[in-house]
Amino acid sequence: MHRPPAAEAEVAAELADLRPVLGPRYAAALPGARAAVLSRLWRALTHEPLPWVTGRERGRDGLTLRLADGRRLHGPHPDPYATAGYVTAVGLDGTEYDAPDRLMTDLRVPHGAGFAAELGHSVASLALSRAARPTRPDAWPATDWEWERRVVDGHPYHPSCRSRPGFSVAEQLAYGPEHGPVVRLGLLPVAAAECRVAGVWPAWLRDGERLLLPVHPWQAAHVLKRTCAEGFEARPLMSLRTLAVPDGPHVKTSLSARLTSSVRDISVASVLNSAGLSAFAETLAARTDGALHVTRTLGAATAGSPDLGAVWRESPRVHAEAGEHVVPVAALATTALPGDPGWLADLARLALTVGLRLLELGVALEAHGQNLLVVLGPSGEPRRLVYRDLADIRVSPARLARHGVPVPELPARIVTDDATALRRKLFGSLVGGALAGVAGGREALRAALGPAVRDLPRTPDVVALCEEPLPVKALTVMRLSHGATGDRWTTLPNPLSESGS
Incomplete structure (x- = not known):
């Protein structure tokens, strides 16, 4: 051997x-x-x-x-x-x-x-x-x-699904969510005059004329190369850099390490845009008749560098009622769920109805298994959806205007009226990512999508979903494209087709 x-x-x-x-x-x-x-x-x-x-x-x-x-x-x-x-x-x-x-x-x-x-x-x-x-x-x-x-395998389709370059074994054990650690975040005082803030920064993270920015210990040791003051304990979530505060909100920290496709930092622009995007998304979610909630951005701050910033978001669990569970779609494949073969079709119907409704209005969610969560009833039935992290959605001003939705000031990078770009964003993440990851194979995915699309209105977006090849990110092409930035795409055989593989 x-x-x-x-x-x-x-x-x-x-x-x-x-x-x-x-x-x-x-x-x-x-x-x-x-x-x-x-x-x-x-x-x-x-x-x-x-x-x-x-x-x-x-x-x-x-x-x-x-x-x-x-x-x-x-x-x-x-x-x-x-x-x-x-x-x-x-x-x-x-x-x-x-x-x-x-x-x-x-x-x-x-x-x-x-x-x-x-x-x-x-x-x-x-x-x-x-x-x-x-x-x-x-x-x-x-x-x-x-x-x-429970999501120990990382991205269901990326070859670098668990690559963590720059992390020793000790650091993986200390910070990887699959190992169940408690992470103590540090606090770095920065003069308020040197920070940009969106939303409301927590009062308990202010010290006179200074803001106390939560810092991940890996970031402090390897990027900032300095010791931070003792902070607070939190539990890492599947993105590694976002952590859950006990009985509180989630905090996204800067973590300038390459995980799967990209370096995970918090750009200055994303901090400045976070509160406005959050408010805009809430107004769009209100048009889904309660089928979708968006986790609100409570406050965000940056010290003028992507290496030092933090975003506070409400926990998705605030959208659960008694007896309900809020579960990342990526975790569904690891969980014992009802054996009813129609269960996945019910989830697909809910997710497609919501996703396509927002797409028609003018917003394409990046609804992969990490960003998209489902509210399950006590018996496991899918009831509602929760979406988090708006940084990489796409928005069409033309579609918004067509439906009488006021067009807010938006970051230029997320604005497009190109139907192909909008469909790629939603179809690639939701169908080619979240739902495919739960189904685990082409035949199971086709069996779930068939009943789900049967009653959808035949809009141009629905026709494209049902009849055209499915767009997904070309993840390996992106990793081998030295120096290139931005998404690259490929297509897969349409899972709704009877032929092909």
Whole structure:
């Protein structure tokens, strides 16, 4: 057997010193983690517009990719909506690879070396996360952070789903939500005159003429490189940089680390726009007859740098009534839910009705499984939706005006009247992300979407959803596009179609 890739061995060595009890579970989780990341990579290789893939040939025993250098890469027939690690190995000119980082290294494509290292970290971190996976009790969690702790695998389709470069094993154990830690945030005093504030900054985080900005301990150590005053305890949520204060709101902190696709900071513009966007979203949500709530931005502040800022948002649980649970859609795949085959169709119907209603009005939500939450009744029935984090929505002034909605002052980056851009944002995140991630495969997704779209009004947006290929982000193309910014897109076979895969 080949020796383990470097990232896997490094994590094993650190784990042996820090938490040896997890060592055997980590080793046992590695094959499944390799398959999970390799399956995500195979999805990208088979469906994204990679310039060095010149052809794709379907055969009885799988799919063969022709590469620009003449080599051939062979693997199983792909299901672009599958979330299980069904690809355990692929063959490159007769040599089998079960480790995605080694495959990417030997493909020898532009900018592939850095991506290969990320894939190795993704495998090792995913195995570590799975090793610490909490047992799944019959009782549903009582707190928001416990729901989010269940999402141990990260993004359901990104090959860098669990890559955390710059985080040691000790830091992953200390800050990763799947490990269940309590994180003590620091407080950094900054002169109020040097800060920009939106909304209402909490009074208890003011000290005379200074604001006390919450700072994540990783950010303090690695980016700010300074010690912060003792702050308060909070529980990390699945985005890592956002944490739940006990019995209180959520705080998003600056965390200038690359997680999956991008560096997670808080831009000055996003702070300045946060309160206005929050108020605007509330007015739009009011047009859904109570089917959608948006978590309000309570206050935000920046010290003039994306490396130092914070945003306070109300907890989604404020929109739950007695006996109800507010669950991130990403956590549904990890949870025992009603066995009724119509349950997922009910969720799809609710989500599509709300998402398409807002799209018709002029707002395309980025409704992936982290931003979109569902309010479940005591028996698990989907009742309402909650949406959080408005930073990357898209807004059409023309559509708003057509429906008599006042057009507020908006950040230029989120404004577009282009129907393709608007549909990409909603369809790619909601159907190709949130609902597909819960369904776990093409056939289950098709079975859920069919009843959900049957009674929708046949608007141009609905026709596009039902009849055109499904747009999704080309996540691997984006990671291999050195120096390029902005989203890149590809299409997947329409899950509502009877043919294709």
